Amino acid sequence: MNITHVVENLNRGGLERMVIDLVTQQHREGHKVQVVCLFERGAMATELEIKGIPVRACDKRTGFDLRAVGLARKFIAEHRTEVLHTHNAVAHYQAVLASAGMGIRQVVNTRHGMGATRKPGRREWLFRRAMSATDTVVAVCEAARRDAVGRGMFPAGKCCVVPNGIRLDGFEVANDAMHERLARLINVPSRTRIIGTVGRLNWAKDQASLIRAFRAVRHLRRDTVLVLIGDGELRETLRACAFDEGIAGCVHFLGDRDDVHELLQGLDLFVLSSVTEGYSMALLEACAAGLPIVATDVGGNAEIVRDRATGRLVPPCDAPALADAMVEMLHASQQASAFGRAARSWVEQHGSLQAMAARYTRLYFGHVEALP
Template identity: 80%
Template sequence: MNITHFVENLNRGGLERMVLDLVTEQHRLGHKVQVICLFERGSLAGELDALGIPVHACHKRRGFDLRAIGRARGYMTAHRPEVLHTHNAVAHYQAVLASAGMGIRQVVNTRHGMGGQQKPGRREWLFRRAMKATDAVVAVCEAARRDAVHRGIVPAAKACVVPNGIVLGGFELASDTMHERLTRMLNLPTGTRIIGTVGRLNWAKDQASLIRAFRQVHESRPDTALVLVGDGELRDTLRACAFDEGVAGSVHFLGDRNDVRQLLQGFDLFVLSSVTEGYSMALLEACATGLPIVATDVGGNAEIVRDDATGRLVPPADAPALASAILGLLHESQRASSFGRAARQWVEAHGSLEAMATRYGKLYFGDMEAAS
């Protein structure tokens, strides 16, 4: 098939990584694939360049930008897609506008998050207006599908679920060797227990609650360090939070990294403190590394982390509960190890890229039931 993916950009993030992996797999399967970015190409575009997969940028400006719409239409006209696969709301209604009258056989949108924290406004109004030209809307978890239908954003008949998947072959289990390497890199004392998280430093991930929880953990276990991988607009705010909590010396901000898989292998425990989440790629990667997990019970997290089986679930924005769960796994190392093993087994069965690509392939031919 000729497939066009339409995104805002390919900067580093969970959505963007999922798109890159899916596009790469579709290319491997012999489909003719291109990616159109509404704004800039983004830092990950080079990975597709290396495979010969076209990545185009429309360089959209603020407000209604007819030139950007024209560029997008030109890229689609040249590619003659049978399938238009858009990602999230803004990219979707812009792509639907740009492709009007082109006769594309199947138009699919994936909503990568929950969206429940955002007030319904112009963005969702425009998204709903684009539903007439949309064949299917994919939620990445059942919780997100129910929410989108309940709020009247997506008609139930057009809503389905395709969970995200990852390339499992690229992940090695956490090991003492990698732990020691990370300990040396951060100049930590031998034997330090490393609590890690991966994600953009923004309101949705709520790393402030994690830092406040870590203060309680560190008071009980001074042999601990907190590692935050990722960057974002709250970097300085979170640094100030660590200082205010008195743990700045034990909280390490590693920024945007291209060696996340290796860093994960050095963690003792993975924590996700989000207040809203779709189907977290970071959690899938933690499972693939065999890490015990503490996560907030929001969005699709409970569809990945099974409480008391592969990790612990706690309420969002509850630092004491987060601290208690972390300390519980630090004190019970055998239990934590069993959670990690179970997490790896679960992701092998349910979280692979191949399983995700197969479901999308069925959806591209209009098979809603098989896709879900």
């Protein structure tokens, strides 16, 4: 099939990682695939281009930009697009407008989060207006589907669930050699217990609660450090938070990295403190690394982390509960190791890239009823 994916950009993030992996798998399976970015191409675009997969940028300006719509239309038409697959609200209604009248066989939209904005707003109004030209809307977890349908974001009859998947080939589990490497990177003794998280430094990931929780952990376990992998607008605010909590020397900000898989393999414990989440790619990758996990019970997290089976679930915005769960994991090391092995086994069965790509292919042919 000729498939066009439309995104805002390909900067680092869970949505963008999923799109790149899905596009790569579809290309490997023989489909003719391209990615159209509404705004800039983004830092990860070269991953696709070195594989011969085109990435087009429309360089959209703020507000309605007719020139960008025209460029998107040109890219979609030149590709002889049969399947138009958009990601999140803005990319969807812009692509629907750009492709009007082309007679595209399947128009599919994936909503990657839980729709954190509770007020409808202009974006959601425009998204709803595009539903008449949409065949299927995909939620990435059952919790997101129920929430979106309940709030009237899209009709139940056009909605299904396709869980995200990740590449497992070559994804090693956590090991002593990688722990040693990470310890050297952050300049701590090799026996230090390293707690880590991956994600954009923004309000949705609530790393401030994680830092406050880590202060309590550090009080009980002096052999621990916290590593934050990712960057974002709250970087300096979070640095100040660590300083205010008196643990600045034990909290390491590694910034935006292209070796996240390797860094995960050096952790002892993975923590996700989000206040809102769809179907977290970071959690899937932590499972693939065989790590015990502590995560907040929001969005689709409970569909990945099974409490007291592959990790612990705690309420969001609850630093004491987060700290208690982390301390429990650090003290009960044998149980934590068993959780990590169970997490790896689960993701091999349920969270592979191949399984996700197969579900989308069936969806492109209109087989909605066969999806989970």
